[in-house]
Amino acid sequence: MSQRRQWIPTFSLFLFLYPAGWFISRILYLFNRDISSNNLSIIGTIITFFMFLFVLPGWGRTRWKTNHTWLSLGLDFRNKLRSLKIFCSGFIFSFFLLLTFCLFIFLCGWIDGFDNIKLGELLNAILLIVGIVFAEEIVFRGWLLQEMVLLFGLRRGIFVQSAIFSLAHYRSDIGFLALIPFLTGLFLFGLVLNLRRAIDQGSLWGCVGLHGGLVGTWYLLDSGxxxxxxxxxxxxxxxxxxxxxxxxxVFGIIILLTTIFFQRRLFASTGRFLTSTVNASFKDETP
Structure with missing residues (x-):
């Protein structure tokens, strides 16, 4: 299959799934017209994601030539202790990054005080990790990374995937000058997560822990x-x-750049361990 034709399945998957999820959510609206447009959009996204999970095993067999799709995505459910350790290492690292950030702000005298964590906010933080972050990691660092490696190889695939991850979070409600550092930070964060998966020998759990720890913990910090x-x-x-x-x-971007520098060195010393059955050669490639 030519390089151009290999792109077709990658982009046609969500071009089919998202309208299908939107259509099903509109059918539900016919039975309950009290659903707000915002909740209806959320329902459509959830339906799309579950449809995506449903088609993934077949996608792995036909596209990646593997019967172990979940392992290819970095989700090893067999060795639960190892997966838990990798998740915790990612979560602890996220805590370290935010601690560094907050310590700098505190030493500069820009923190007025602290407050207790409320139960509702804690539950929301857990929901962010278990729901939204986990789903994002399956899509971006799992399926999309596999696809980009298939199309571009390991080095370029990591950069292209990070760029798509950044652009997927585009927001029209902020100005252009604010959008530049926002997308730049997300691109660098995508690189950190991609390199994290390689360092964790292909496991996705470290990415879930790191991403979820940053999002969930910052939600608690910012909520009071x-x-x-x-x-x-x-x-x-x-x-x-x-x-x-x-x-x-500015400080967050500096932390991400520093993290990438040390991750890159660690990646070079540990080798290439992305669990992949796609027809791409990782030989002699260094991010």
Missing amino acids: MVIFSNETPYYLLGPSKYMVNPIAS
Whole structure:
């Protein structure tokens, strides 16, 4: 199959699944017209994701020539202790990154105080990790990374996948000057997660722990656990005064670049362990 034709299945999958999920959600709306448009969109996305999970085993058999699709995605459900250790290592690393970030803000005197974690906010943070982050990792660091490696090889595939991950989070409600650091931070974060999966010998659990730890913990911090001073320069907390997201802050981008530097060295010393059955050669490629 030519390189151009190999792109067709990759992009046609969600071009089919998303409209199908949207259509099914509209059928549900006919039986309950009290559903808001926002909730209807969420329902359509959830339906699309479950349809995606349903077709994945068949996709693996026909596209990647494997009967072990979940292993190819980095989800080893057999060795639960190893998977738990990898998840915890990713989660602990996310805690270390946020601790470094908050410690810098604290030493600069831009934290006014601390508050207790509320039960509702804690449950929301857990839901972010178990639901949204886990789903994102299956799609981006699991399926999409496999596809990009198939199309481009390991080195370019990692960069292309990170770029798609960044652009997939495009927001039209922020200005252009804020959008640049926002997408840049997400691109670098995508590289960190991709290299993390390689360092974890193909396991996806470290990515889930790292991504979920950052998202869930920051949600708790930003929900009132840490009270940031109004005098804090906005570029240290996010891309603009109206959007607080450390991924897009100056200090956050510096942390991500530093992490990539050390991950790259670790990757070079541990080798290439991405669990993959796609027809791509990882030989003599270094990110």
